[in-house]
Amino acid sequence: MRQPFTTVTITEILSDSLSVRAISPQDANSVWFAANRGVVGLIDGKIPKIATVKYEDVVLNFRAIAKTEKAVFVLSIENPAVLYKMDVANNEAQNMTEVYVENGEGVFYDAINFWNENEGIAMGDPINGCLSIIITRDAGITWNKLSCDIVPPIIEGEAAFAASNSNISIVGNHAWIATGGKRARVFHSSDKGKTWEVFNTPMVQGNVMTGIYSIDFFNEKTGVIFGGDWERKEFNEGNKAITNDGGQTWQLISNGRGPGYRSSVKFVPNTNGEALVAVGSPGISYSNNAGKDWVELSNEGFYAIEFVSDSIAFASGSNKISRLVFK
Template identity: 30%
Template sequence: MRKIFTGLFIVFCLGAQAQFWTETSSGFSTNFRGLSKFHVVDANLAWAIGYDGFNTANNIQQFSKTDDSGLTWSSGVFDLGDTSLGIADLSGVDSNTAFVAAYPRQAGQQGGIWKTTDAGVTWTQQTAASFNNVASFPNIVHYFDANNGLAIGDPTNGYWEIYTSNNGGTTYSRIPSASLPAPLNNETGYLSQFAYSGDSIWFTTSAGRIIHSANRGVTWSVYQSPLSDFEGTTIFGDISFATSNRGVIQDNAGNIFKTTDGGQTWNAVVFSGTGTPYGGAISYLPNTFHMVSTGGEANFAGSSYSVDDGTTWINIDTDQHVGVAFFNDTVGYSGSFSNATNNLGVFRYTGSVLNEASVEELGEVQLFHNNQTGQLEVATGQQFKNLRIYDLHGQLGLTSTSTLISTNLIPSGVYIAQIFTDTGLKTSKFIKY
């Protein structure tokens, strides 16, 4: 189902804090091009979709990509053979290879999946992902690697239209209805409204549900979220996952909900700080407790971040941001609007605050050190016994029977934490700045 960009552009705000974002040209020669729906492939490469930020009703088929961590961007055109098809989603594989999902905007049109192998110069339809029902509506394309991918659309013939490929799109197989949760009456998905981590993928629906596969689409489960609709007229939201179990939902009012069981259950977060989530897009930094929130609505625009799993928020700016995506604690992007004269159009992360806390996943034990507050926290569903901290010379620095311990009394350096639970010993390294 189509997701409409409703936010108006703000004319080239230059106030973004330099210690976090630096705005650069998005590669579009036409002014007022918005950039959104980033797919960050690796530390150097990212693809993103362009749209008309002056009049969102205008349909354009453009993209931009970077090969140098966002320093420069080059734009291109989705040449799909039908200029009136809408662009739903984009999944990059490498600098030359990407997939795009396009949806019908007029009666009689057929959407589908297209692939480029020449950096976007030409696009070839992947006809095996047929989407040829009158009700077919592709929303998502996601490739886990060069060969294995998914194409996800609204229900047709009574079940979700989802295709898998294990050969880079040469062939696709539709997931049988027996492997999928049944759709509710009039339930649909949304354009590029999904999250992924490892082999897991989640997509959201108009009924506020989250449909999840933990094995690249072989089998699926469904969970009810705290929202009634992920793109409703009054309530909508975004979703992101740090790991296969730990995820977050942000609604358009800036409320935050978290899960630690892959999306089965959600709990509201009571947060504080100098900032607030902005209600537009949200992105975890993979495998950390860090997240960045952005807002694109004219009356709720800005960006903020949290380094303690959404409990405390620090404001960054009040500029308009369209989408957000992070690869790690040094590479991340947020969309803006092009101005060819002033070389604007995309924010890239150039700060250091997101690596001031270190996190390591230790199976069912999580170790989190916040350098800003000087606190080390152990999170585990196991029975915690005690914690010992050693420096790299093997000298015992601290011991504790609490899962929350101050590190303000130890000097800066690299430390080894030994975490004792009822199942044994877990060891992790952290840095005290």
């Protein structure tokens, strides 16, 4: 059994006046990112390769990114929501094309993820009574929005947070989507988005900024949700929970103990679902026993974290992207 982490070394690889809430590692030394002010790019080592994207003279705000073997996808949040596909070869983006555009009142997209090279999913806030969910089956060339006949209805005031591109978790054919606001629930599909069900959670809910900010599954049964109350970041009740039955039921963990609000949580690879790292503006938190106990490894704030291996991750935040090495 590996030794628990006791320290994290943080090396800043991008310093810019950007809000970076979406990252996707290429390898242990390079990471794709999407940010506000229309900025997308790749940090290759410490060399930034950056582009600024406009749609019909509108500067877009990106908070969602996903990568397949041959392409990188970036999705802007609000009206108009625009999804771009960038072909990738030799750590270079080529042929950036619009593959989905949505205009209208209430349009707001939060996250994107892929099951495999051909099938992907993006989700956003509700329109006409259900979550906005778009699906691709042809490697991201075309995307189709699911009908509200397929997606379970939302509760009034229920939505999602574009805080870290981690509202969606995928394992095998499964997808789980986390919500917050007036209700904090988990939507689940076992067949790559063809059918859906929804489960209640014991997470703090009822106000605009409460609920689930991040979801991650270790396998088809074991998953974790994290969030809290953005307006009371130190509040550590009803802000973290775990499931062992695929999301049907959730049990609060370290309730009233450990970290408060965090915006991104991940299982540490190769730790059999035992080790967790959660980041947020208050700092970096670590558990070696499935969330029962936590230690604070750093008070440096981040919005999002993505692991490359069981000891290396990238994290992004306000004005920065950093490479993290855990020991």
